[in-house]
Amino acid sequence: MIQPPTAPPSRTALDRRAVLALAGGLAMTSAAGAQPTEPAPLSDGQRFDPGQVVELARALAKKPYAAPAADLPDPFKDLTYDQYIGVRAQPSALLWAGEGRGFVVEPLHRGFVFTTPVALHAVEDGVVRRLGYDRNRFTFGKLKVPDDVRDIGFSGFRLYASFNGAPPSDCAIFQGASFFRALAAGQSYGVTARALTLRPAEAKGEEFPLFRAFWLERPGPGTGQIVIHALVDSESATAALRMTLRPGDATIVDVEATLCPRTPLEHVGIAGMTGAYLFGPTDRRGVDDARAAAHECDGLQIRNGWGEAIWRPVQNPETLQISAFLDQDPKGFGLIQRGRAYADYQDDVQRWEKRPSLWIEPLGSWGPGVPQHGWGAGAVQLIEIPSESEVNENILTYWRPKEPVAKETAFSYRQFWCWAVPGAPPLAACSGTRVGKGSAGKRRLFLVDFTGEAPFADGIDPNALQLALHTAPGTITRQRIYPYPERKTVRAAFELDPGNDTACELRLVVKAGDKPVSETWLYRWTP
Numbered sequence: 001m002i003q004p005p006t007a008p009p010s011r012t013a014l015d016r017r018a019v020l021a022l023a024g025g026l027a028m029t030s031a032a033g034a035q036p037t038e039p040a041p042l043s044d045g046q047r048f049d050p051g052q053v054v055e056l057a058r059a060l061a062k063k064p065y066a067a068p069a070a071d072l073p074d075p076f077k078d079l080t081y082d083q084y085i086g087v088r089a090q091p092s093a094l095l096w097a098g099e100g101r102g103f104v105v106e107p108l109h110r111g112f113v114f115t116t117p118v119a120l121h122a123v124e125d126g127v128v129r130r131l132g133y134d135r136n137r138f139t140f141g142k143l144k145v146p147d148d149v150r151d152i153g154f155s156g157f158r159l160y161a162s163f164n165g166a167p168p169s170d171c172a173i174f175q176g177a178s179f180f181r182a183l184a185a186g187q188s189y190g191v192t193a194r195a196l197t198l199r200p201a202e203a204k205g206e207e208f209p210l211f212r213a214f215w216l217e218r219p220g221p222g223t224g225q226i227v228i229h230a231l232v233d234s235e236s237a238t239a240a241l242r243m244t245l246r247p248g249d250a251t252i253v254d255v256e257a258t259l260c261p262r263t264p265l266e267h268v269g270i271a272g273m274t275g276a277y278l279f280g281p282t283d284r285r286g287v288d289d290a291r292a293a294a295h296e297c298d299g300l301q302i303r304n305g306w307g308e309a310i311w312r313p314v315q316n317p318e319t320l321q322i323s324a325f326l327d328q329d330p331k332g333f334g335l336i337q338r339g340r341a342y343a344d345y346q347d348d349v350q351r352w353e354k355r356p357s358l359w360i361e362p363l364g365s366w367g368p369g370v371p372q373h374g375w376g377a378g379a380v381q382l383i384e385i386p387s388e389s390e391v392n393e394n395i396l397t398y399w400r401p402k403e404p405v406a407k408e409t410a411f412s413y414r415q416f417w418c419w420a421v422p423g424a425p426p427l428a429a430c431s432g433t434r435v436g437k438g439s440a441g442k443r444r445l446f447l448v449d450f451t452g453e454a455p456f457a458d459g460i461d462p463n464a465l466q467l468a469l470h471t472a473p474g475t476i477t478r479q480r481i482y483p484y485p486e487r488k489t490v491r492a493a494f495e496l497d498p499g500n501d502t503a504c505e506l507r508l509v510v511k512a513g514d515k516p517v518s519e520t521w522l523y524r525w526t527p
Helices: 016-032 050-061 081-085
Strands: 103-108 119-124 127-130 156-161 169-175 179-182 192-194 210-217 226-233 237-246 251-261 268-275 277-279 299-303 309-313 321-328 332-336 357-366 377-384 395-401 409-418 429-437 444-451 466-472 475-484 489-497 504-512 520-525
Touching: 050 226, 050 237, 050 251, 103 169, 156 210, 251 268, 268 332, 268 357, 268 409, 299 377, 309 321, 309 429, 332 395, 429 520, 444 504, 444 520, 466 475, 466 489, 489 504
Parallel strands: 119 210, 309 520
Antiparallel strands: 103 156, 119 127, 156 169, 169 179, 179 192, 192 268, 210 226, 226 237, 237 251, 251 409, 268 395, 299 309, 299 332, 321 377, 332 357, 357 409, 377 395, 429 444, 444 489, 466 504, 475 489, 504 520
16 A cells, blocks of 8 residues: 655745746647746646646636636537547557557547547656647548647547556546546446546536646556646636556556645545446336346445445435435445446446446545544545436545535545455445335335355354344334355345335344444435
8 A cells, every 4th residue: 555645745946937827828728739928847848846736736726717718619619429439549649659668648639528628748758748739640530620720739638558468458538527537457438536526416506627737657668557647627626636547457546636725615525436327126216128237336335434344225316315424534435336247237238247346545635734644534425316318427426524625635545446346344245235015005125135255154153143224214124134055145135114204224234143244234215
């Protein structure tokens, strides 16, 4: 594990006017190809220092927010999806292709919904090289593009990486607002990470921070990692990110983020992520679909600061649902795809079983005061949004600090884009949740399966296992436990009588005596 820094990044001795010039000129530079009026740190030909990205975020936070120009010329400003995917980079546009460095970068064109300009830079031998737009490095399908298109910048970039010595293939994509996605070996894209989350699901409206610039350090041959620096800008805050990406059977991204508020942030999300959930075995209400399930995450997994392992199945609700899981120094959380068999989905096109799980391990946080290891007090927040389409990322989770963030604060964490969560505790994991009509009235029948060795370990009598089961409000009736040693599975069967209540919070653990042998299953029932 990397160790969190013990102090805020040091302020680099910079020409303050140059920093402010770059801060004010970012939109102009990326959209029109113009350079600031005086040489600035982190611009073309300058020496690179990672601390300058943090300094730039600080300087930008002291200026009023200026939205980047969305000034795409014809024929790019109104592209359809089909037209946009017809725009492709030529081999000459790929950065570091053929150099044997294990990574290749493809600049992504602006257009369709990706209209915001983003400045891209390579850092080679310690010197910044701005990547300029050249229309001759793209093919445009059926679009008629004039020869004299000005420098319109880029919308982001796609990263290709060498997995286990193979030729470079899809590994990550940074495009749209402050969103990015990554893959482990053999996976297809699914859950989306967010560099910064502000005011989600609030009446005032969510604020979407934007990537404004990237600096990509040229990787050394055989290192197996690439370092990416990013500047994020928004009405309420700026941020500087340093991301170290290592592709593999689990792709690991170490993130060091410095957050600089313009105003006190009452509702800020750290290490946020979104995923699509249309339906599954738990909720097929109103679904007329031949497939068994359609989702890229089936639950929220948490390891809280008290050592409890939690599994919370996600749902496509009828109305917006917001849940907060209070915690102190969480050990990890993430949106997880546990169904890994084709039969779980029966989808020959989407292949949901290949979508990555995204697991977060907090490393530390620090600010103007005493350095702090861990993230302190707060909550893992879960938002479930009604959706009628599998393309909608309607499940959102993130860490929300208990106190507003009013001053510069930094967070570090590790992302695992993986098939299975690393370091799983020796407990039976929830392998299935099913809900259906109960025996009478409004009662609902639940069948919850836990699979693993723990309930069948030496010295444990499977027939003596017990359920620790609670609901608030509502009443539990007709509960029973079914152990299946041959399948290493325990099934909990019970009925919930909600009475006249419209929401019930359920909690379930399988125990051998006083000892938990399963993770904690949480569930919010709504009609």
